[in-house]
Amino acid sequence: MLNVRFATADxxxxxxxxxxxxxxxxxxAEIVKLVDGLLDDATARPLYSLVAEVDGNVVGHVLFTAxxxxxxxxxxxxxxxxxxxxxxGQQGRGVGGALIHEGLRQFAVAGVxxxxxxxxxxxxxxxxxxxxxxxxxxxPYPIPIEHDDAWMVQELTPGVIGRVRGTVQCADTxxxxxxxxx
Numbered sequence: 001m002l003n004v005r006f007a008t009a010d011x012x013x014x015x016x017x018x019x020x021x022x023x024x025x026x027x028x029a030e031i032v033k034l035v036d037g038l039l040d041d042a043t044a045r046p047l048y049s050l051v052a053e054v055d056g057n058v059v060g061h062v063l064f065t066a067x068x069x070x071x072x073x074x075x076x077x078x079x080x081x082x083x084x085x086x087x088x089g090q091q092g093r094g095v096g097g098a099l100i101h102e103g104l105r106q107f108a109v110a111g112v113x114x115x116x117x118x119x120x121x122x123x124x125x126x127x128x129x130x131x132x133x134x135x136x137x138x139x140p141y142p143i144p145i146e147h148d149d150a151w152m153v154q155e156l157t158p159g160v161i162g163r164v165r166g167t168v169q170c171a172d173t174x175x176x177x178x179x180x181x182x
């Protein structure tokens with residue numbers, strides 16, 4: 001039975017282990033460092049950290065952190081989904097989707113208007129994400145044109161897209177060009 005809930009401080013070790021396992025030896029250490037930093041980064045707040053459990057074991061994690069849209073003065077509540085991880089033995093079983101759906105549900109209640117992600121278009125489009133640059137939102141760092149559709153946004157409040165546009169500014173920990181290579 002899959003259970004999705006907000007993470008607690010006691011989950012931190014399990015969360016980092018999920019990311020290490022999911023991203024493997026090539027990217028795991030970098031992603032673990034990113035998650036660990038974001039969990040402590042005041043500029044990432046408010047953040048939403050959700051875990052998925054199977055039989056009481058944490059098998060998935062998603063982190064959403066606050067972003068701002070430049071130029072300043074645009075009133076919008078926005079978050080970025082980064083990163084999402086599921087342990088290899090649970091991938092392909094709907095764990096990632098359950099984490100995304102619960103995050104989006106929580107945002108609808110909290111009044112978050114936009115959610116961004118840099119990820120696989122075929123996967124994230126299933127959850128309502130659309131190419132962001134075409135809708136007026138630049139990533140913090142240039143995305144190569146061949147991966148342009150990987151920079152995506154979802155509008156949770158109708159009418160925000162078209163009223164708001166600009167460059168997304170993330171938490172300090174995520175403000176590094178190496179996190180923006182797809």
